[in-house]
């Protein structure tokens with residue numbers, strides 16, 4: 001037998017899938033780790049937890065699922081994006097990783113735009129939002145100069161994991177574009193940006209294509225994990241790029257709707273000159289010389305998790321979510337705006353906070369659950385509308401992530417998008433994308449498109465229901481007003497908390 005491993009290094013857990021030459025997931029193991037929020041807006045993880053979690057999952061694949069290490073021919077990765085990992089001259093981690101959903105960097109964001117304005121957006125094709133890596137580097141430089149001065153390299157989460165498994169430093173373009181430090185079209189670190197913000201060019205790791213072979217599993221990691229050092233390691237990609245590949249989004253008529261901790265609406269870009277002026281993210285793809293754009297809802301599955309953890313901690317997740325089907329479309333007049341950790345798209349506002357609007361004494365808990373599912377999809381619809389304003393047309397939305405496990409949520413997506421929604425047979429978007437990078441890297445297929453034909457299979461189709469579409473259209477008109485009408489109140493309340 002011959003397998004590849006797709007390592008999906010997520011925010012809540014790492015999932016490792018063993019995939020055969022036909023794209024069948026023969027075994028899968030995962031391991032959850034903690035998120036540390038030491039202050040409002042802060043979000044950190046210990047990089048060592050990623051390494052231990054991945055190793056536990058691999059050991060379980062070998063011992064529990066009887067995947068023989070000599071059969072594992074390749075490994076690649078899908079990684080949570082943007083997180084800053086700082087290493088010293090001995091490649092030791094200097095501080096906890098500052099993650100994509102950490103919003104402490106509003107001042108640095110303003111500073112960057114003040115210094116470079118549109119030039120910055122023209123080079124990186126993105127605004128320097130709080131979640132991205134450059135503002136995090138500048139925050140450390142300003143607030144922890146001793147640490148910054150010891151730093152000789154920075155990496156992103158899955159690059160650190162790959163380093164620990166191979167001893168090789170590098171970063172692929174799809175993840176590097178999320179640092180907002182590369183010239184996206186020129187495919188290189190931007191000297192202008194590094195020089196302007198005093199980031200030594202030597203801190204930037206070598207750039208790789210996602211399918212590039214970086215080396216074999218090192219002897220020391222093989223001894224630690226039970227892997228064999230014949231296993232070839234390929235660079236891997238940003239989770240959203242891998243999610244798109246694993247969901248077969250290889251043409252611009254399809255849109256990806258991903259409900260993980262964060263939510264993503266993503267489009268394959270045929271035209272690299274399209275300009276969203278930073279309102280949407282524009283990134284290098286894991287497919288060589290291709291691009292994609294996306295809008296991110298910071299708290300998608302996270303909103304649902306928060307509600308469940310707070311009000312129904314002991315219930316089974318699926319049972320809890322399915323209670324939404326006992327509430328009607330529109331949740332008896334309850335709307336939820338999912339801005340509970342700030343927002344990125346379409347409102348790049350780290351200080352906005354969420355709301356329930358239309359609370360009524362007759363509403364039940366099921367209305368709240370449904371309102372959360374609906375509010376997240378209304379936020380996705382806002383992003384979809386931005387694509388449509390630029391002339392995009394879609395006939396299919398492919399739904400991935402934990403949220404795609406729920407039939408009621410899939411139907412809500414079809415009704416709010418007014419588009420056919422499909423789920424995947426192997427609901428493993430990013431992990432499958434990672435496995436596909438290894439399969440192409442090994443030469444099992446010539447291109448990712450060829451690999452998709454063998455690996456990606458659609459499952460159920462959810463079609464819009466006309467009456468629901470009409471009602472959701474009316475509700476979306478109301479939902480769209482929430483940001484403008486609550487922004488000032490949210491900002492005042494956040495300042496109140498900060499002053500305590």
Ligand SMILES: Nc1ncnc2c1ncn2[C@@H]1O[C@H](COP(=O)(O)OP(=O)(O)O)[C@@H](O)[C@H]1O
Pocket residue numbers: 010011012013259260261262300301302304305317318321400401402403404405406409
């Ligand atoms: N059975 C379920 N039905 C609907 N949503 C679910 C279910 N199980 C988990 N989720 C949602 O999926 C999210 C996790 O998705 P996942 O793609 O695994 O996230 P990540 O890669 O960000 O860790 C959770 O935040 C949760 O809200």
Ligand SMILES: O=C(CO)[C@@H](O)[C@H](O)COP(=O)(O)O
Pocket residue numbers: 010011012079080081082100101131178239240260261262263264281296
């Ligand atoms: O910040 C972004 C994309 O720009 C997030 O999508 C992260 O990449 C984390 O994703 P999940 O852990 O929610 O999948």
